[in-house]
Amino acid sequence: KIRIVSPRDGTRVWVDEDVSPLVVQLQIKDFDMPREGSARIFGNGRDMGVNIVQNEMAVTVPEIADGTHTIEVRLVDPEGNELGINKDTKFQKFTALEKAEHVEYPVTAEAPRSDGTLDRLPGMEQWQFDVASLETQQPVARLQELFRRRLTEQQAARGNKILNLVKERHDRVMSNPASWKNERFLIFRNIAVGLGNQIESMVSAFVLALVSNRTFLVDATPIHHLFQPPEIAWHYSPIPDHVNHDYIYENSKLLDLRWSNPLDFPQLLCDDVVESLPQQYLFVFSDQYYMPSLLHNHRYQNKIRQWFGGDIFGTIARWLLKPKPWVADEVMAFYDRHLRDRTVIGVQVRTATMKGFDIEYMAYDSFAWNDFPPAYWKCALLQTPRNPPKPVVYLLVTDHPKIRKIAQEGLGADNVVWYEQSITRKNMGGHATALIDIILLSISHDILTTSMSTFGYVASGWSSVAPMVVTYQSTCLREITSQPCFHKWSYLMTAQCYNKQAMISPEVRFCGPL
Numbered sequence: 001k002i003r004i005v006s007p008r009d010g011t012r013v014w015v016d017e018d019v020s021p022l023v024v025q026l027q028i029k030d031f032d033m034p035r036e037g038s039a040r041i042f043g044n045g046r047d048m049g050v051n052i053v054q055n056e057m058a059v060t061v062p063e064i065a066d067g068t069h070t071i072e073v074r075l076v077d078p079e080g081n082e083l084g085i086n087k088d089t090k091f092q093k094f095t096a097l098e099k100a101e102h103v104e105y106p107v108t109a110e111a112p113r114s115d116g117t118l119d120r121l122p123g124m125e126q127w128q129f130d131v132a133s134l135e136t137q138q139p140v141a142r143l144q145e146l147f148r149r150r151l152t153e154q155q156a157a158r159g160n161k162i163l164n165l166v167k168e169r170h171d172r173v174m175s176n177p178a179s180w181k182n183e184r185f186l187i188f189r190n191i192a193v194g195l196g197n198q199i200e201s202m203v204s205a206f207v208l209a210l211v212s213n214r215t216f217l218v219d220a221t222p223i224h225h226l227f228q229p230p231e232i233a234w235h236y237s238p239i240p241d242h243v244n245h246d247y248i249y250e251n252s253k254l255l256d257l258r259w260s261n262p263l264d265f266p267q268l269l270c271d272d273v274v275e276s277l278p279q280q281y282l283f284v285f286s287d288q289y290y291m292p293s294l295l296h297n298h299r300y301q302n303k304i305r306q307w308f309g310g311d312i313f314g315t316i317a318r319w320l321l322k323p324k325p326w327v328a329d330e331v332m333a334f335y336d337r338h339l340r341d342r343t344v345i346g347v348q349v350r351t352a353t354m355k356g357f358d359i360e361y362m363a364y365d366s367f368a369w370n371d372f373p374p375a376y377w378k379c380a381l382l383q384t385p386r387n388p389p390k391p392v393v394y395l396l397v398t399d400h401p402k403i404r405k406i407a408q409e410g411l412g413a414d415n416v417v418w419y420e421q422s423i424t425r426k427n428m429g430g431h432a433t434a435l436i437d438i439i440l441l442s443i444s445h446d447i448l449t450t451s452m453s454t455f456g457y458v459a460s461g462w463s464s465v466a467p468m469v470v471t472y473q474s475t476c477l478r479e480i481t482s483q484p485c486f487h488k489w490s491y492l493m494t495a496q497c498y499n500k501q502a503m504i505s506p507e508v509r510f511c512g513p514l
Contacts, residue, residue: 002039002073002087003027022061026052026073031085037077044070139328146335146443147318147463155464159315162307163231166210170232173215177242183215186282187236190220191258193287195434196454198222200484201257201286203316204294210307211300212273214282222431228322239281253279257286262491268293270497289313289457289484292507293492312507313483314464321462323435331439338417339440343388344395346444347380347407349373350453351400371474373403376448377410379476383446383468393417395444397437397455438462448476452511457484481506 005025028039039052041059050059052073061071072088148156173183186209190198202223209216218224219236229235240248255277256264267276268290291312295304308315323331384392396407396418407416419440421433434455441447441459447467449456460467466482489508492498 001029002075002085004071004073004087004089023058024061024071026057026059028052028055028073028075031055031075034078037075037083039073039075042072042074045072139332140323140325142332143323143328143439143443144318151464155311158311159308159319162210163319166216167231170215170234174233174238177238180239180243181247181280184213184280184282185217185236185239186212186214186284187217187219188223188284190222191285191287194455195222195226195431195438196456196458197287199317199321199438199458200289200454201284203313203320204257204286204289204291205284206316206320207291207294207304207312208268208273208284211294211297211303212277212282219283222428225428226324226327226432226435228324230320230322248281251279252281252283253277255282255284257284257288257290259287259488262488265290265293265488265491266495266497269297269492270495271297272299273297288488289454289486289507290488292486292489292505295505295507296503310506311464311482313461317458317462323439327432327435327439330436331443334419334436334440335443339393339395339444341390342393343385343390344393344444344446345380345383346395346397346441346447346459347376348441348447348449348453348456348459349376349396349398349400349403349407350450350455351398351403372470373406374410375470375474375476377407379468379470380411380448382476383448395440397441397459452485452487454484480509483507485509485511487511 003026005027026039026041031037033039033055034053041048041050041052043061048059048061052059070088072086075083075085077083173179186205188202188205190202198220202218202220206216208214216232216234217236217239218234224235257268267273273294294300295312304312380394392415394407394411394416396404396416398404398407398418404416404418419433419436421429421436438455438459439462441449441456442463442465447456447460447463447465449460449467449469451469451471456467456469460479460482461484464482466479468476468478470476483506486508493500
């Protein structure tokens with residue numbers, strides 16, 4: 001087991017300031033060095049000439065230019081032959097935050113300056129649809145109506161007051177470039193994680209912008225390609241066109257709220273974020289739904305509840321997330337073919353962490369494959385109304401094609417449908433499929449999800465439906481809320497202001513229900 005981490009805090013290497021020379025910490029376990037061999041380190045594919053013979057060692061990386069870099073560790077035997085056991089990590093060194101390159105897509109972080117076109121997106125060649133039919137806006141309105149159908153008039157109106165104020169302030173700021181050196185901005189940027197994590201963290205970033213009196217902007221390639229701006233012009237790209245790059249860099253901060261970095265979360269719970277984050281340009285990376293840390297900050301708790309009530313995620317998501325017309329077109333075409341005039345039970349089966357283990361392990365665990373998937377069919381049947389007003393269909397959403405055949409065996413071949421496209425996080429086509437699956441799941445009449453799946457959180461949260469959840473014990477239960485769960489609430493339990501008795505809400509429930 002090989003880890004490449006920062007010696008500063010033991011998290012992933014991520015250079016967000018000038019550090020010279022760069023030092024990385026290597027940790028190699030279950031490999032007896034030097035008896036079984038040694039390790040060699042490569043930078044951007046080139047051997048750095050360092051022979052590592054200790055299981056834990058700090059290595060100095062030669063001076064490198066701004067940009068994206070790869071460090072790779074390769075294990076070799078005593079004769080110097082590679083063993084095929086490698087580990088690499090990608091990191092960025094840069095002196096201008098707005099020029100950082102996204103690793104996963106061949107575009108700059110500030111792109112696209114406009115909506116872009118389908119034929120330039122990697123992975124889109126896997127899609128089967130008529131591009132000419134994507135011009136219509138009708139599916140967008142139909143989709144929004146499906147989201148509204150289960151809300152009361154009061155629920156549908158929740159959040160309108162604060163969101164209208166957000167729009168007014170945003171329009172005033174973004175229409176006056178001369179003021180951009182005096183305004184405070186929060187810029188949400190994505191990292192290479194699943195779409196569920198990206199959406200959760202973007203909604204959290206929106207709340208952070210609200211409580212810290214910042215203008216909310218987005219600089220995230222998947223978001224720009226899959227969603228149209230809501231009622232605000234949220235593209236970050238105009239800012240560096242009008243403000244000097246050096247000025248942005250000197251007056252910015254990168255807030256790292258990833259699961260691998262516990263250091264930056266406590267300030268959201270304990271501090272006045274206007275004072276603790278004074279920088280004018282706040283760039284936020286995250287893979288977590290950290291909104292509950294702001295909700296339990298005594299300065300903001302009443303405000304957030306007054307703004308959004310008990311349905312914080314759903315209220316914000318339905319305003320903030322506006323799928324592009326071609327996405328809505330695909331969703332509604334599938335809906336009309338398979339789901340219209342049916343009672344729909346959405347079933348999400350995530351195998352990547354089946355029973356709490358990685359799929360590489362589960363591929364060889366016949367017990368898990370024989371035990372875990374049938375629990376979904378049992379729970380789905382329990383959710384099925386005894387006398388449904390319309391014929392029942394089970395919408396299957398999964399990350400593994402093997403599950404499809406098993407689902408047909410468990411629920412009946414004629415009763416199961418799924419959206420037939422790529423299952424991957426590696427290209428934009430895969431992200432588009434994920435979004436379509438999330439939307440289809442969210443507009444189902446009832447939802448069954450996998451424990452601790454952010455994909456499932458977003459689907460149920462977007463539509464404000466408390467889902468049924470299949471646990472790692474192959475049982476199922478109804479969640480107490482449709483709100484996503486903050487997986488790393490434990491990072492806050494050692495914070496100075498943490499109060500176990502007072503800080504209780506559905507958003508900080510135990511995320512893996514027993």
